[in-house]
Amino acid sequence: MPVGTQATVKAVSQDELRNSIKARIILGNTYHLFLRPGNNVISMAGGLHQFMNWDRPILTDSGGYQVFSLAANRKLHERGVIFKSHIDGSKYEFTPENVIETQRILGSDIMMALDECPPYPAPKEYVEKSMHLTNRWAKRCKDAVNKTEGLYEHKQFLFGITQGGSYNELRKESSKAIADLDFDGNAIGGLSVGEPAEFMYEMTDISTDVFPKNKPRYLMGVGTPSNLLESIARGVDMFDCVMPTRNARNGMIFTRNGNINLKNAKWKTCFDSADPDFTSDLCQKHSLAYMHHLIRTGEILGMRLASVHNLTFFLWLMEEARNKIEDGTFANWYPGMVEKLGRRL
RNA sequence: UCCUCGGUAGCUCAAUGGCAGAGCAUGCGGCUGUUAACCGCAGGGUUGUAGGUUCGAAUCCUACCCGGGGAG
Numbered sequence: 001m002p003v004g005t006q007a008t009v010k011a012v013s014q015d016e017l018r019n020s021i022k023a024r025i026i027l028g029n030t031y032h033l034f035l036r037p038g039n040n041v042i043s044m045a046g047g048l049h050q051f052m053n054w055d056r057p058i059l060t061d062s063g064g065y066q067v068f069s070l071a072a073n074r075k076l077h078e079r080g081v082i083f084k085s086h087i088d089g090s091k092y093e094f095t096p097e098n099v100i101e102t103q104r105i106l107g108s109d110i111m112m113a114l115d116e117c118p119p120y121p122a123p124k125e126y127v128e129k130s131m132h133l134t135n136r137w138a139k140r141c142k143d144a145v146n147k148t149e150g151l152y153e154h155k156q157f158l159f160g161i162t163q164g165g166s167y168n169e170l171r172k173e174s175s176k177a178i179a180d181l182d183f184d185g186n187a188i189g190g191l192s193v194g195e196p197a198e199f200m201y202e203m204t205d206i207s208t209d210v211f212p213k214n215k216p217r218y219l220m221g222v223g224t225p226s227n228l229l230e231s232i233a234r235g236v237d238m239f240d241c242v243m244p245t246r247n248a249r250n251g252m253i254f255t256r257n258g259n260i261n262l263k264n265a266k267w268k269t270c271f272d273s274a275d276p277d278f279t280s281d282l283c284q285k286h287s288l289a290y291m292h293h294l295i296r297t298g299e300i301l302g303m304r305l306a307s308v309h310n311l312t313f314f315l316w317l318m319e320e321a322r323n324k325i326e327d328g329t330f331a332n333w334y335p336g337m338v339e340k341l342g343r344r345l
Numbered sequence: 346u347c348c349u350c351g352g353u354a355g356c357u358c359a360a361u362g363g364c365a366g367a368g369c370a371u372g373c374g375g376c377u378g379u380u381a382a383c384c385g386c387a388g389g390g391u392u393g394u395a396g397g398u399u400c401g402a403a404u405c406c407u408a409c410c411c412g413g414g415g416a417g
Contacts, residue, residue, distance in 0.1 A: 065378045073380085086380060117378075161378085192377040200377095220378035227377070242379045249382050250375085265372070295382095303382055 059240065060108035062099040062141075064134075064161065065221065068117035068193060076116065078133070096140035100148065100158075107152045112187065113141035115161040120195045127165035134163045134189075135177045142181055157184035159218060162207055165190060166199045175210035185216035188236070192221040201230055208235035225254055225317055225341040229334045232321050244314045248306035251295040253282070254313050258343030260288070262306065267292040274309065278316075282309035317341075 067074060067081050074083045080095030096114045103111035115134040118127050138160045145158045160183035164170035178186055188207045191200045204219060211217050219236040222228065228239055244254070251263040255275045260267070271287040274280075282291060282305045294302025324330035 059378095061378050066380085068378090070380065112378075115378095187378080189378065194377095218378090223377045239378095241377050242381085243377050246379065246381065246383085247376060250384090251382095252376085261374085263373085298382070300382070 058106075058108045059110040060103045060106050060112065061220075062103070062112045062114040063094045064112070064115035064189065065117055067115075068119060071119070076133075078136075080114070081116075096137045097144045100141055100144040104148055104151055104156065107150070107154070107156070109154065109157060110185065111145070111156055111158045113138045113158065113160050113183070115163060115189055117190050117193065118163065118165055120166060120193045122165055124165075124167055124170070127163070127167060128170055131163045131165075131170055131174050134161065135174070138178060138181055138183075142183065159183050159185040159187045159216075161187040161189035161220065163190040164203070166195050166203060168202070168206060171203045171206040172210065175207040179211055183215075185218055186211045187218040187220050189220045191219070192223055192227075197227065197230075200227070201234060204231055204234045204236060211235075225314070226338045228314075228317060229321065229338050229341070232325075233331070233334055239318075244310035245307045248310045249303040251302075251306070253291075253306050253309050254341070255345070256313075257340060258345045259341075260345045262288065262291050262295045262302075264292075278313070280309040280312040281305060 063081075066083065067076065070083060073086055074081050080093050080098075083092045083094070084090070085092065094114060099114045100111060114137050116130045116137075118130045122130075141158065142160070145156075150156045160178040160181055162171065162174040162178045164172075164174040175186075175188075186207070188204055191203055200222070208217055216237045217235060218238045218240075219231050220239075221241060222231060222239050223241055224243065231239070247254075251261060253260050253262060253274055256278065257275065260274060267288045269289055270292075271289050273283045273286070274288060274291075275283050277283075286305060291302055291305065293299075295306070321330065321334070324333045
């Protein structure tokens, strides 16, 4: 499995995890990162994986996305954000300083700064105010990292996150402000929150124009196979996304010829593989009819096979993109792939 | 043979005289830094049959058919 389970467990002892209830609850994403075979850093595209020198870096988000996704259960302050648990109503505060502390405990290779991800659409005044808050938090995260040491032998990197919604000037200002803070890598945040794909690409363009070329550029929360290629074409190096695993659990698999909704009746008697020449357990050992059956009956095996397949596919796609970049053929190759990958089978 | 309970969507069941509904199933759609094995939409009915009462019957009455339980 191309996930970071082992590395994470190695980096943080079981006792430390057990004793660190704060960490387990605070970083919801990270918690899932090693408990579910779902989250993973999908891979890097632009050859910068060599710069990082890892095959499978462990990346932990700060909880900034939950400022957006759990907006109904949180309150924002200059100091940080307070979440109210939907389980028992208990309160948890995230501050730039304590999310760094948590990520230190987790020992992730890449730590993310705490940010506020505003919804789409949002008024410019709000997005601007939010962007300034994110910038102040970014500085505080950087300071927190400088004032603390890792708990393990390996170095931990910190990435900053740009915001600015879908406003060109704000995106530019945010990208510059984050780049000027001299993080180890620069992330594009606040996208894939419901805006049209064209806006997402436009905002990505603005950021990658401003970001330094010798540091990884990370587009957070994206995306579909086509999204990945379009973003790589705009200079993005790395991604993360729930799509390969969440969609797999909900019966959708991605293939080199397009997307398949396994729940559709038409697969009931299709005894072909999803892609006979592709290297995943699903493709090599299981027919679409069998997968259809597993998904339709709610068998957990179906979700697992589909998840493994999709992760294999996304990793393959990134590897392929790397190869094309190194060959110098990416620009000619990707438009046809975008068209193919966007199809529905 | 008698008593009794029941028969409503593919299935399990609501609606007790006033617009026939739900869950599941089926057919689809959605899912983008995971509160999501989740969410949404659609199709689907001569209310067992035949009569009757009533302005109006799934609902009340009669007969019959089918099924569960009981008695003999």
